[in-house]
Amino acid sequence: MLLELKNIKKYFPVKKGFLGRGQTFVRAVDGVDLAIQEGENVSLVGESGCGKTTLARSILRLMPLDGGQIIFKGEDLSRLSGRRIIPYRKHMQMVFQDPFSSLDPRFTVRRLLQEALTLEKEQYKTKGSQEERAAYLLSAVQLKGDMLSRYPHEFSGGERQRVAIARALMLNPQLLILDEAVSSLDVIVQKQIIHLLGDLQRQFRLTYLFISHNLKIIRKISHKIAVMYQGKIVELAPTEEIFNNPLHPYTRELLSAAVEYKAIAREEAILISDHSRLIDKGNGHFVLSE
Amino acid sequence: MWGYILKRFLVAIPILLAIAFVTFLLMRFTPGNYLDTMRMDPQYSKATIQHYEELYQLDKPLLQQYLQWIKNILRLEFGYSFYYNVPVVQIIGGRLWNTFVLSCASFLFTWGVALPLGITAALRRNQWLDRLIQFFSYVWLSVPSFFLAMILLYAASQTGFLPLGGMVSPNFEEMNFLEKALDILKHLAIPTIALSVGSIAALQRIMRGNMLEVLGQQYILMARAKGLPENKVVYHHALRNAINPLITLLGYEFSSLLSGAALIEIICGWPGLGALMLTAVRSKDIYLVMASMLMGSVLFIIGNLLADILLAKADPRIRYERG
Numbered sequence: 088m089l090l091e092l093k094n095i096k097k098y099f100p101v102k103k104g105f106l107g108r109g110q111t112f113v114r115a116v117d118g119v120d121l122a123i124q125e126g127e128n129v130s131l132v133g134e135s136g137c138g139k140t141t142l143a144r145s146i147l148r149l150m151p152l153d154g155g156q157i158i159f160k161g162e163d164l165s166r167l168s169g170r171r172i173i174p175y176r177k178h179m180q181m182v183f184q185d186p187f188s189s190l191d192p193r194f195t196v197r198r199l200l201q202e203a204l205t206l207e208k209e210q211y212k213t214k215g216s217q218e219e220r221a222a223y224l225l226s227a228v229q230l231k232g233d234m235l236s237r238y239p240h241e242f243s244g245g246e247r248q249r250v251a252i253a254r255a256l257m258l259n260p261q262l263l264i265l266d267e268a269v270s271s272l273d274v275i276v277q278k279q280i281i282h283l284l285g286d287l288q289r290q291f292r293l294t295y296l297f298i299s300h301n302l303k304i305i306r307k308i309s310h311k312i313a314v315m316y317q318g319k320i321v322e323l324a325p326t327e328e329i330f331n332n333p334l335h336p337y338t339r340e341l342l343s344a345a346v347e348y349k350a351i352a353r354e355e356a357i358l359i360s361d362h363s364r365l366i367d368k369g370n371g372h373f374v375l376s377e
Numbered sequence: 378m379w380g381y382i383l384k385r386f387l388v389a390i391p392i393l394l395a396i397a398f399v400t401f402l403l404m405r406f407t408p409g410n411y412l413d414t415m416r417m418d419p420q421y422s423k424a425t426i427q428h429y430e431e432l433y434q435l436d437k438p439l440l441q442q443y444l445q446w447i448k449n450i451l452r453l454e455f456g457y458s459f460y461y462n463v464p465v466v467q468i469i470g471g472r473l474w475n476t477f478v479l480s481c482a483s484f485l486f487t488w489g490v491a492l493p494l495g496i497t498a499a500l501r502r503n504q505w506l507d508r509l510i511q512f513f514s515y516v517w518l519s520v521p522s523f524f525l526a527m528i529l530l531y532a533a534s535q536t537g538f539l540p541l542g543g544m545v546s547p548n549f550e551e552m553n554f555l556e557k558a559l560d561i562l563k564h565l566a567i568p569t570i571a572l573s574v575g576s577i578a579a580l581q582r583i584m585r586g587n588m589l590e591v592l593g594q595q596y597i598l599m600a601r602a603k604g605l606p607e608n609k610v611v612y613h614h615a616l617r618n619a620i621n622p623l624i625t626l627l628g629y630e631f632s633s634l635l636s637g638a639a640l641i642e643i644i645c646g647w648p649g650l651g652a653l654m655l656t657a658v659r660s661k662d663i664y665l666v667m668a669s670m671l672m673g674s675v676l677f678i679i680g681n682l683l684a685d686i687l688l689a690k691a692d693p694r695i696r697y698e699r700g
Contacts, residue, residue: 149601176604189595192694193617200612206604238693251599256606 089160089294090123090146090179090262097138097145106253115141117318118155120365123262123294130297130305130326133315134342139298140184143264146296147179148172152189159262177206180255184267186247190239196250197221197235203257224253227290245276249283256291264296269304277359281308293294302345306330314338317359324372333375382682389678393671394447400670401443403661409433411459411661419453429459455671456664460657465668468653473672475544476649479638482565483572484630491577492623495584499619500611502589514578526571526644533567540564542646568645572638583626587619594618621692628684 096119098112116138123129131139146157148164157164164175183189189200198220204211222232228249237249244263248268255263265284269277281304286293287293299305303325305312311327314322314337322335333339337357358377365373412429415421430436437445449456455465498507533539540546545557546563552560592615593599600610639651652670657665689695 144598147602149598152561170606173606176602181599181602183599184593185595189599191596191600191614191618193614193692195693202600202605205602205609240694254599254603264490 088158089123089125089127090296091158092121092146092155093158094155095119095142095145095152096159097141097150101287114318115246116145118316119318119320121313121320121323123296125261126288126292126294127311128295128297128309129311129313130299130309131313131315132300132302132305134300134341137315139315140266140320141231141300142166143181143266143296145266147176147181149181151352152255161323166362174206176212179259179262179264180258180260181264181266182248182251182268184249185271187239187245187271189251190247190254192239195236195238199250200224200235200254200257201240203254206258220252220257224256225250227256227287228253242275244247245280248272248276248280252280252283252287256287256293259291260293262294266298267300268297270299277304283376284308302330302342314341316357319359319363319375320365320373321359321375323365323372326371328370328372332372334372336369378686382686385678385682385685392678393674396674397447397667397671398443401446401663402439404661404666405439405442407661409661410663412528414660415459430459432457446664450671456670458657458662458665459661460660460665463602465665469650469668469672470666472648472650472653476642476651477506478641479565479568479572479647479649482569483576486569487573487580490573491580492584494534494577495581496588496611496616497534498581498585498587499592505587512580514581517574517578522571522575523640523644525574526567526641529567529571530645539566544648561600564647568638568641568647571645572641575606580623580626584619584623586616591615591619610636610664617691621688622693624688625684628680628682630680 095116096114097116098114100110101113118136119142121129131142133139141150145152148157148188152165155165159178161177162175164172166215167175180196184313194202197218201217204217204220211220221235225232228352230246230249230253234242235303236245236248239250242250251268252263272280284295285308288295297305297309303369309326312322312324312326313320314329314335316337322329322333324332333342335357340357359375360377363375365377366376367373412426412435415426418593434665435442446456447590455469458468459465461468494510498510501507530541533541540563542564544561546552546560546564548559549557561619596614597610600614601607605613638649639655641647642649643655650672654669655668656662657669
């Protein structure tokens with residue numbers, strides 16, 4: 088098991104009463120359980136605001152958790168605090184949604200890439216070895232070597248996202264979280280990046296956690312799909328199982344919203360309470376029920 | 378780059394001429410001139426007045442007077458102060474230096490205090506320290522600088538801790554170098570603080586706002602995800618980007634260095650350019666006023682150019698076309 092999430096919770100305060108009493112919370116992530124095997128691509132789907140991105144950032148501990156455990160290769164990361172989490176970041180990396188704001192405009196690509204090696208100072212002591220690593224990864228994402236001394240604004244969206252991917256791979260991570268990584272790109276570039284991700288997975292033995300609302304892309308790249316709604320996973324099943332046999336009413340609605348799946352109409356109301364649990368329906372198919 | 382700078386200077390010439398012309402008109406269209414004061418004074422002979430009239434062609438049409446003045450400027454003759462009875466350059470030189478000293482002190486103090494305060498406030502957003510800083514910023518923004526100067530002067534008069542005005546003590550000439558420096562610093566304290574406090578409050582808020590905006594950017598998350606320690610995230614990525622808009626501000630600050638301190642100079646008895654200009658305008662000492670205006674405009678233009686160059690150096694996205 089590469090990564091195991093147990094009952095992850097992340098609440099955001101929305102309103103503060105007098106003297107901090109009577110505070111209300113948005114349950115952005117509300118008790119998520121998820122297990123990811125090595126080499127098994129998992130996708131998180133759901134509408135905007137359902138907690139996908141919050142969940143991703145919580146996994147990397149880019150924001151403090153409000154409960155639950157993150158177990159990475161048997162090690163519980165949720166108990167590590169502040170500075171001690173930093174060394175573990177090299178195992179899990181992330182590519183962000185917006186390639187235009189995710190690269191510091193003041194840094195050349197060379198600096199952006201080489202800075203990522205901060206965690207591996209021992210291994211890449213010399214300037215030469217850092218340069219070599221940066222050039223190697225730039226070629227791995229099919230960008231030319233002379234692009235190293237350029238600034239982010241000199242690249243197109245697709246190229247920037249390749250830089251972001253190269254950056255994420257600098258530390259040789261095992262898990263790569265792609266948070267809407269292709270959503271802002273046009274369809275052709277999307278296709279190229281998806282193809283590239285497939286190549287990289289074989290080359291670097293990566294596992295992807297793919298976050299998207301684009302079902303078409305998800306169907307291509309993932310082995311398993313988790314459908315998220317209001318901070319909870321409402322359905323979890325192998326990819327084709329979800330598409331052929333959606334059990335939860337929200338999953339059906341999501342599928343019917345995408346043009347190709349118009350046939351499945353929404354029938355039931357979506358009910359979620361605090362007592363809902365994921366129920367095993369066989370074939371690795373889990374559904375949230377009362 | 379050099380081509381760009383040259384171009385900016387060429388563009389500046391007509392701007393300067395226009396500024397000088399408008400100042401000239403304003404001074405001429407208000408009734409009376411310094412010669413009238415002289416004429417009423419029996420100490421001046423008719424011949425002296427005539428000499429001045431011919432020298433500046435004051436009896437000629439306006440445009441001719443203006444062109445004559447420009448011609449003199451090109452020969453680096455800025456004219457003669459009627460009031461002080463010496464060439465304008467002689468007076469402005471010393472005063473300019475004094476104002477420069479005060480402005481620099483205030484500038485260093487303002488930026489040196491405001492930037493760390495703003496950064497601290499942003500990093501502790503909505504915590505008690507941030508709230509404390511913001512509360513005092515509001516207070517200090519609302520206190521006019523001349524009022525603060527008066528309060529400080531009053532406090533100084535009660536405690537005797539700091540001198541009450543001027544730039545040096547009466548026994549300045551007898552001091553050695555170290556004592557001289559200390560003496561000027563002591564005299565600098567009150568005007569500097571009075572000048573700076575409001576700007577610190579404002580600049581601090583700008584810095585805090587910029588910093589918060591940058592901290593919300595994805596490349597900050599990305600830097601954290603890379604596993605960079607927090608201080609690197611803040612100082613390498615956040616600060617460098619947050620400081621950008623302030624560089625433009627720096628240029629404006631530079632250009633207002635000479636004019637911004639006038640009120641405080643007058644209250645604290647600091648012998649600077651601002652106080653000089655006020656007397657010059659009131660006594661219609663026209664060439665002194667115009668030379669000061671011109672000086673201010675040149676500084677304004679240099680300040681803006683400096684800011685643009687700094688900005689290009691700091692931000693790789695900004696490049697100036699060649700030539």
